[in-house]
Amino acid sequence: MDVTLEKKLQGFQLVAQEKLQAILCSIPGKKELILEPELIKPLEHVCTASWLKLKGIQRIYKHDAKQRLPRADDQVHIYMIRSLLGTYQTLLRQLQPLAMQTSSESPDLELRAFHIICVPSCYAYFHALLEQAGLCGLVQLHHYNWDFIYLDQGVLSLELPNLYECLYLQGNSSALSAMAQSLRLLQMICGQPAVTLTFGNHSTQLMHLLQALGTVPQSPNPPDFGAWLIMDRDKDYVSTLLTPAIYAGLLLEVFQLRAGEIVVDNANNKIRTQKLHLLQGKTEYATNQGKPSCIRLNSACDEIYGDNRYKHFAQASSLVRAQVKALGLELQKLNDMQLEEMHDYVARKLPKLTELKAKVLRHLNASEIVIQMLGNFRRLQTLEEDILNNVSRKRLLTEIDELLTxxxxxxxxxxxxxxxxxxAGVAPEELQSFARNYCNMFGHRELCVFQQLAQAGLLPVLLPERKTSAKLLSNLPLPKFQQTEFQANANRLKLLTSCADAEQPAAAGSASGHPAIKSCPSFVFNGMYIPLAAQLCSMLLNATSSEQLATKLAMIEGLQVHVGAQASTPKAYAAHLKTASTENADVFPLRLRNLFVFVVGGANYAEIAACDFVSKLTGAQITIASDTLLAGSDLIAAAFNH
Structure with missing residues (x-):
């Protein structure tokens, strides 16, 4: 093909620009754009401020929910906000006095004075709320979906950070329609795959929505992806809850991520801000640090990140230190140069070295903060390994309580x-004990967090304490814990390295200060666990027939194979091929070894690195996409947004 797959994926930016241009150009007059702060960074991936000015935007403001809105009589005000009910209602309350005043002063501006662009959708009840506020006809609503944002090679994001909260904590699936439209656009650009594997309720629902949108027009070019894998976040919570061992993963554990860019700030990083105030402390390093710097997690923009992103953190940090020393030696060469050599060196090589030096120093600073913040990293990984292997539950609970204190x-x-x-399972009594200690430390207002986590399937339901029933139960023999869904699927799919066939990397690698041996995708967790996405990709790429794939995926509930408009379990699909005519050829082995993986509810860098390893091992190309990129603490933090 003349156009490579990466170029096509980068082309989403042009589609997003066309969509935004259509909205802005449909609004006549001089315009002011008021942006919700959370939308600024993702919008920078779509267009620049100069591009917006060419489309008639005179000034750009940040929207502040606590301050009065700016107002100019000769300007059309365009507000861009996320499709969140609370944000939308706040904006309507702010607009009411302004819109009424404008309506009474100049009735001819009624239909063009105020516009609201909702990202990514404008729900039906938004129109109803607009009418209830008395603003129907005074404020015009638009919806804008920028679809996939290209963050890095093989990494796409819809940049919808609140989607996990909506789907898994609130049970609100209204955002799936916008995701389905983005996936349909991907089909139009890259073609329809031969087969799609879905795992989870939301993933299956997405496929139904895609089919409801209609078939994609046939393209003369062959498709770019041989298969799609769409999976729900709750089908592999473990790969997010485990602490990653790779450089990119640990950067996200410590620093805030904003549309593919992290803020290197020691005073306000994730670890420090979540600690109890009494235990935070103020180190001299934190107080003396200057202005926070930013690192863009894009290998094309930052070669230091590109070289180290999927390496073990110990290896990556030592390479960064070595690069700092090498740069110092390179700059010392100036002392031994003649005047003419010096002029040539300063003109040609020094600017590049200065830029590289700034990047290396940012990464050195970031890695030092990561080491400082994850001081108990080795103990944590040992604890996580024991949890994975269900070693002494009572001791594990005691250690978690001790860490809490x-x-x-x-x-x-x-x-x-x-x-x-x-x-391994947590009993209701054990959860009650932990919740009591947790609320004593952080306040009893956080009690509802346990209910939120239970809603997402991360914890059991927190039951009220009943002393009388507890006394009666204490005399009865308690049944043993049954095998959890995770244990069953992990054993069947060989996600735990203790039950995998292949030779696994040594888990003690990080304890000795050396990176784990990179011999299988589990290296992202120091050889303890293979992310589900990587294992499913490996099975899809290595399957020689549908019957072989069905054998590997047997007994896994919720997995569906979609070929054309037909959806069935892997076993049913393989059985259907045996009885069907020769016209229905088996799609396995995959003719085109390019995979597209979409995680509903947020992907993490451990999954991305593991899939990247599988792609190199099998000679394939795997593109990972999701609604957002997150770390394990972000998953838990979503339960606190109540």
Whole structure:
């Protein structure tokens, strides 16, 4: 093909620009754009401020929900906000006095004075609320979906950070329609795959929505992807709850991510801000640090990140230090140069070296903060390994309680308890005891967080304490814990390295200060666990027939194979091929070894790195996409947005 797959994926930016241009150009007059702060960084991936000015935007403001809105009589005000009910209602309350005043002063401006662009959807009840506020006809609504944003090679994001909260905590699936439209656009650009594998209720629902949107027009060019894999986040919570061992993953564990860019700030990083105030402390390093810097997680923009992103953190940090020393030696060469050599060196090579030096120093600073913040990293990974292998539950609960008291982290301690529940099970009495200790430390207002996490399937339901029933139950023999869904699927799909056939990397690699041997996708967790997405990709790429794939995926509930308009289990699909005519050829082995993976509810860099390893091992190309990129603490933090 003349156009490579990466170029096509980067072309989403042009489609997003065309969509935005259509909205802006449909609004006559001089325009002011008021942006919700959370939309600024993603919008920078779509267009620049100069591009907006060419489309008639005179000024750009940040929207502040606590301050009065700016107003100019000769300007059309365009507000761009996320499709969140609370944000929308706040904006309507702010607009009411302004819109009424404008309507009474100049009736001819009624239909063009105020516009609201909702990202990514404008729901039906938004129009009803507009009418209830008395603004129907005074404020015009638009919807804008920028679809996939190209963050890095093989990494796409819809940049919808609140989607996990909506789908898994609130049970609100209204955002799936916008995701289906983005996936349909991907089909129009890259063609329809021969087969799609879905795992989870939301993934299956997405496929139904895609089919309801109609078939994509046939393209003369062959498709770019041989298969799609769409999976729900709750089908592999473990790969998010485990602490990653790779450089990109640990950067996200410590620093805030904004549309593919992290903020290197030691005073306000994720670990420090979630700690109990009494345990935070103020180190000299934090107080003396200057203005926070930013690192863009894009290998084309930052070669230091590109070289180290999927390496083990110990290896990556030592390489960064070595590069700092090499740059110092390179700059010392100036002392031994003649005047003419010096002029040539300063004109040609020095600017590139200066830029490289700035990048290396940013990464050196970031890696030092990661080491400082994850001081108990080795103990944490040992604890996580014992949780995965269900070693001494009572001791594990005691250690988690001890970490709660000594470390005082609001999200990461809960994260360990959620991991324990998924891997081994947590009894209601054990949860009651932990919840009591947690609320004593962080306040009893956080009690509802446990209900939120139970809604997402991360914890059991927190039951009220009943002393009388507890006394009666204490005399009865308690049944043993049954095998959890995670344990069953992990054993069947060989996700735990203890039950995998292949030779696994040594888990003790990080404890000795050396990176784990990169011999299988589990290297992203120091050889403990293979992310489900990577394992399914490996099975799809290595399957020689549908019958072989069905054998590997047997007994896994919720998995569906979609070929054309037909959906069935892998076993039913393989059986259908045996009885069908020769016209229905088996799609396996895949003719085109390019895979597209979409995670509904947020992807993480451990999954991305593991899939990248599988792609190199099999000679394939795997593109990972999701609604957002997150770390384990972000998953838990979503339960606190109540």
């Amino acid at each position: 000594t470390d005082g982290q609001r999200y990461n301690t809960l994260r360990l308890l959620c991991l324990l529940h998924l891997c």
